[in-house]
Amino acid sequence: MKVLVLGADGYLGWPLSLRLAIKGHEVMGIDNLATRRAVEEIGSNSAFPLPSPQERVKEAKRILGVNIDFSIGDITNKEFLREAIKSYKPDAVVHFAEQRSAPYSMKDLDHAVYTVRNNLESTLNLIYLVKDIDPSIHILKMGTMGEYGTPNFDIPESPFVDAIVNGKNDKIFTPRWGGSVYHMSKIFDSYFLAYFNRIFNLTITDIMQGPVYGTRTSEIVEESLRTRFDFDETWGTVVNRFCVEAILGIPLTPYGKGGQTRGFLSLEDSINALTLLLENPPKREEYRVVNQFMEIYSINEIAEIVKRAGEDLGLDVTINHVENPRVEAEEHYYNPERKVLPALGYKPKKNLAEEVKIMIEDLIPYKERLERYKTAIMPKTKWKS
Template sequence: MKVLILGIDGYLGWALALRLISRNHEVIGIDNLATRKAVEEIGSDSAFPLPSPEERVKEVKKHLGGNLEFHVGDITNKDFLSDIIKRNKPDVVVHFAEQRSAPYSMRDLDHAKYTLQNNLFGTLNLIYSVKEIDPAIHILKMGTMGEFGTPNFDIPESPFVNAIINGKEDKIFTPRWGGSIYHFSKIFDSYLLAYYNQLYGLTMTDIMQGPVYGTKIPEMTSESLRTRFDFDESYGTVVNRFCVEAILGLPLTPYGKGGQTRGFISLEDSVEALKTLIEHPPKQGEYRVVNQFMEVHSVNEIAEMVKNAGEQLGLQTSIQHVPNPRVEKEEHYYNPEKRILEELGFKPKRNMKDEVKVMIEDLLPYKERLERYKQVIMPKTKWR
């Protein structure tokens, strides 16, 4: 298959590109390098040094062979995006090209506006480009389980649910409530996908993915093939951040009570699940929602797992709760459905308890580099 990845330079985008190339798919990538710039803005960097786009392409050809193109450009420029799609005629477009940090979106008005404009305009440009060039192209869009918030009902994979309103039954879009401007941009993405699916019969997969953790996949056979790994308060997901805190001898820092519960997935399982969804598209004209996670844990449970893994490796670790900078429920019901990937034959290969030890071992040689940025780990962005 020919796959166009929007946001190929990112944590997931690069890993997915390597997986698809290793499976003999042809990959074209677009990225405006915005995450590199945003992380530099907040005084941080990737734990693993990142080659330039040109060097990344050379290293892929050297180590993996296969077909890879990397175009530096911005999908909020519709003419640029349409031209790439028209020239390459992909079977599927994977959309990761969004500002992906909740804290970054909550820094101030300018960062909130940037998040909304970048994310929604990019999604609209993609929808209209596909509609105009080839409506048969499968759009596979990365959403987030955070779109749903923490409701007191089981989170389904169906995009619509039955509801009783004024004593009458009706179908409504599965209720959502974001925890940041970033999450609300993702919610509106989903509305756009569902609406244009009904309007034009476009084929969509809307992935609701939980936080991802991990340092590498088997295709990353050299340092030059590594994906980025963030650990700062804005871009570092909780598991990745805790592993770096353990290495630096800092306390692991659950926010508030630490009872926040989410569905998590390893980097390896995420890219394999994405590959599965690419190779098994929905029916033509279908809008498919997939809840993509493998394990459900609270922040406190994760802290204990990382603490135990660190101690097994000789690190002195402790847990210290800090005031929660976010506005969120810290104790709540959480039960999302996980059905579609299992029906497609997907089986997870990693579990968090084992993987955090592998992550710490993988990051330890970079301790000196991590030390240079340890001031960016503690939360500074407050919702109120």
């Protein structure tokens, strides 16, 4: 299988490229390196020093014996993306090339507009170019469980649900309510994908993924193969951020009451699931939605798990709730459905309690580097500022 990975320099994009190449698939990666620049913009950096994409590709060849093509470019440039698809002729395109941070999208008008333009333009470019060049290409698009919000009903995996409208049976798109400009852009992505699936007969997997945690996958066997790891308030997911706080002696910082509940999964399990979905595409011309998570926790539960793991490793870890900078329900019902991956035989390999200890052990040698960016950890971006 030939796979074009858009956003191949990212937290998920790089390890997915490694996994696919190890399994014998041909991989071409594209990235405009925007995340590297945006993280520097807010005064932070990856916990692990990152080689250039070109150096990474050389190291993958040297250490793992795999070939990964890599090109720097921006897929909001439709002619660049057109040429990439036409020349590479992929069987599948993985779309990770979006601005992925909710806080970044909420900083001000400019960041909100950039998020919407970048995310929706890249998705529309991909949809139309696949339609024009080869409609049989499988589009695998990264969405987020955050598209659903926190409704007081079970979250179905089906993209359409039955409804009674004016006394008649009808189907509506599964209700969504995002918690940031970023999440709203993802919702519009899903509407576009479902709509153009119907009129262009495209084959699409739309993944609703929960927050991912972890420092490594099975392919990351040396430092030069590491993926990026963000821990600041803008780019770092909560588990990753808590692990760094534990190492630096900063109290873990649940926002508000800490009752916010989400579905989480490890980096290894995310890459396993993505690979499985690529190797088992939906039926031709199908729009498939996948709720991709493995464990459900509240933020308070995560803080306690990280605290215990840190203490087991000799760290002095405390918890200090801080004012919630976001506008979100802090206590709520949460019960999402998950059927597609289990039906494909998927079984998770990791669990949070065990993985957190590995994460802390991986990060401790970089404590001095983490200290340099500790001022970027506490929340500064406020939804209502």
